[in-house]
Amino acid sequence: MRLIIEPDYLSLSRWAANYVAAKINAANPTPEKPFKLGCPTGSSPLGLYKGLIELYKKGQVSFENVITFNMDEYVGLPEDHPESYHSFMWKNFFSHINIKKENVHILNGNAEDLRKECAEYEKAIQEAGGIDLFMGGIGPDGHIAFNEPGSSLTSRTRIKDLTSDTIIANSRFFNYDLDLVPRTALTVGVGTVMDAKEVLIVCNGHNKARALQAAIEGGVSQMWTISALQMHQHAIIVCDETACDELKVSTYRYFKDIEKDNL
Ligand code: GLP
Numbered sequence: 264m265r266l267i268i269e270p271d272y273l274s275l276s277r278w279a280a281n282y283v284a285a286k287i288n289a290a291n292p293t294p295e296k297p298f299k300l301g302c303p304t305g306s307s308p309l310g311l312y313k314g315l316i317e318l319y320k321k322g323q324v325s326f327e328n329v330i331t332f333n334m335d336e337y338v339g340l341p342e343d344h345p346e347s348y349h350s351f352m353w354k355n356f357f358s359h360i361n362i363k364k365e366n367v368h369i370l371n372g373n374a375e376d377l378r379k380e381c382a383e384y385e386k387a388i389q390e391a392g393g394i395d396l397f398m399g400g401i402g403p404d405g406h407i408a409f410n411e412p413g414s415s416l417t418s419r420t421r422i423k424d425l426t427s428d429t430i431i432a433n434s435r436f437f438n439y440d441l442d443l444v445p446r447t448a449l450t451v452g453v454g455t456v457m458d459a460k461e462v463l464i465v466c467n468g469h470n471k472a473r474a475l476q477a478a479i480e481g482g483v484s485q486m487w488t489i490s491a492l493q494m495h496q497h498a499i500i501v502c503d504e505t506a507c508d509e510l511k512v513s514t515y516r517y518f519k520d521i522e523k524d525n526l
Contacts, residue, residue, distance in 0.1 A: 280314025
């Protein structure tokens with residue numbers, strides 16, 4: 264796994280945006296051979312989306328032949344609720360770029376048959392030929408998408424109960440009212456993310472330091488589902504300095520040293 268340590272949130276977001284744009288451009292996508300991008304929500308990727316929007320506006324990347332698959336969605340929250348992940352994605356990314364509506368895939372947390380919805384989502388990813396690059400964030404407890412601690416590291420898209428930690432963390436989007444936070448979500452599995460050709464995670468701030476430490480220095484464990492990335496051939500975490508607060512000095516220096524000449 265690569266760990267890119269940038270000085271602050273702005274520079275890590277720029278690094279990630281440039282990386283994603285470069286990957287899309289290198290693939291030279293066409294309608295017959297689109298680029299398949301996995302998309303996260305949360306506050307961590309906001310800077311990355313802003314960076315991609317800027318690159319798009321400067322004409323340095325196009326999303327015309329990009330197909331997206333989002334990581335997750337709350338169950339039971341109306342699609343037009345301001346905190347639904349549908350609303351998040353259109354507000355913060357899709358409505359600012361030239362993506363085609365039909366190329367956007369987000370799990371429907373209001374589907375009548377949630378299990379069927381999850382199975383069809385997996386099928387849609389497969390039929391598209393798999394995900395080229397899955398972008399993501401990390402929950403403070405080390406979860407990826409909504410794969411809470413204890414999730415199988417080979418899990419696929421499914422319904423997941425949210426832990427108290429996540430409900431508390433996400434209550435900031437619901438006026439800090441725990442009762443307003445949905446209790447369940449649909450999420451791609453750890454296995455779904457692991458099947459992507461590449462995974463790029465953004466991680467910033469001191470409150471992610473324990474999760475980053477577990478991801479990099481800990482063993483592979485279902486209790487820190489992000490740690491599954493240690494088994495991925497092409498995984499990158501790009502973080503800021505404060506997210507490194509729990510890393511050993513030697514780990515920090517090692518990654519600084521090996522990455523110093525890279526993009
Ligand atoms: C939610 C999302 C995750 C995200 C996490 C961290 O739980 N399902 O995909 O990584 O929040 O969010 P933030 O970036 O706001 O800290």
